[in-house]
Amino acid sequence: MAKKFPKLTKLFFFLVLAAMAKLSHCAWENCGVTEETQLTLYFHDYSNGPNATVIPVAGIAGREWNFKQVGSVYVIDEPITEGPERDSPTVGRCQGLFVTASFDGLNSHVVLSIMFTNEAYNGSTLEIQGTSKQFEQTGEVSVVSGTGKFRFVRGYASFKTVFWDEVTTYAILQVDITLRHY
Numbered sequence: 358m359a360k361k362f363p364k365l366t367k368l369f370f371f372l373v374l375a376a377m378a379k380l381s382h383c384a385w386e387n388c389g390v391t392e393e394t395q396l397t398l399y400f401h402d403y404s405n406g407p408n409a410t411v412i413p414v415a416g417i418a419g420r421e422w423n424f425k426q427v428g429s430v431y432v433i434d435e436p437i438t439e440g441p442e443r444d445s446p447t448v449g450r451c452q453g454l455f456v457t458a459s460f461d462g463l464n465s466h467v468v469l470s471i472m473f474t475n476e477a478y479n480g481s482t483l484e485i486q487g488t489s490k491q492f493e494q495t496g497e498v499s500v501v502s503g504t505g506k507f508r509f510v511r512g513y514a515s516f517k518t519v520f521w522d523e524v525t526t527y528a529i530l531q532v533d534i535t536l537r538h539y
């Protein structure tokens with residue numbers, strides 16, 4: 358006949374197992390302790406002319422490649438500053454691509470990296486992805502994660518056009534980023 362563990366020993370084993378499960382859960386989730394960081398950045402955007410920061414690189418054959426034409430793909434590489442002024446201190450660059458992704462030409466799917474070069478986050482990146490209504494003044498996309506100081510982060514970025522000059526095609530976008538991290 359198998360020898361049974363005394364009741365107390367069984368209870369003890371159960372408690373140890375429960376504690377181990379809790380510990381491994383905490384190592385992964387940090388027991389739900391998250392911090393929130395808010396960043397406000399300004400993107401400087403030229404869509405035309407010799408200093409264009411947004412350049413069409415592909416599209417549907419035989420059709421014009423422009424913002425309103427579905428399938429038009431743009432590469433973007435533009436400066437990001439601390440404040441809205443163009444000579445405000447540089448924080449980094451926004452690099453990536455976006456494509457007009459809806460047949461009505463209104464939505465743009467963006468895949469962007471914020472490459473930080475400022476003292477606080479030098480060498481770290483935030484990875485942004487989402488679809489936005491490109492002709493509206495505001496929009497929101499996901500921050501899917503990041504690297505360096507932003508490993509494992511998640512969040513969202515709200516875009517707002519705060520300045521637009523049609524002649525020079527110069528736009529300033531205010532980007533409010535909310536991040537959760539451990």
Ligand SMILES: *[C@@H]1O[C@H](CO)[C@@H](O)[C@H](O)[C@H]1NC(C)=O
Nearest residue numbers: 403405406407408409525527
């Ligand atoms: C392009 O950039 C150069 C160098 O910063 C500047 O001198 C020039 O005025 C700019 N051109 C336009 C059209 O903004």
Ligand SMILES: *[C@@H]1O[C@H](CO)[C@@H](O)[C@H](O)[C@H]1NC(C)=O
Nearest residue numbers: 473474475476477478479480
């Ligand atoms: C950022 O890092 C690069 C390469 O490590 C370095 O050359 C540069 O001076 C750093 N910039 C700041 C603002 O710390």
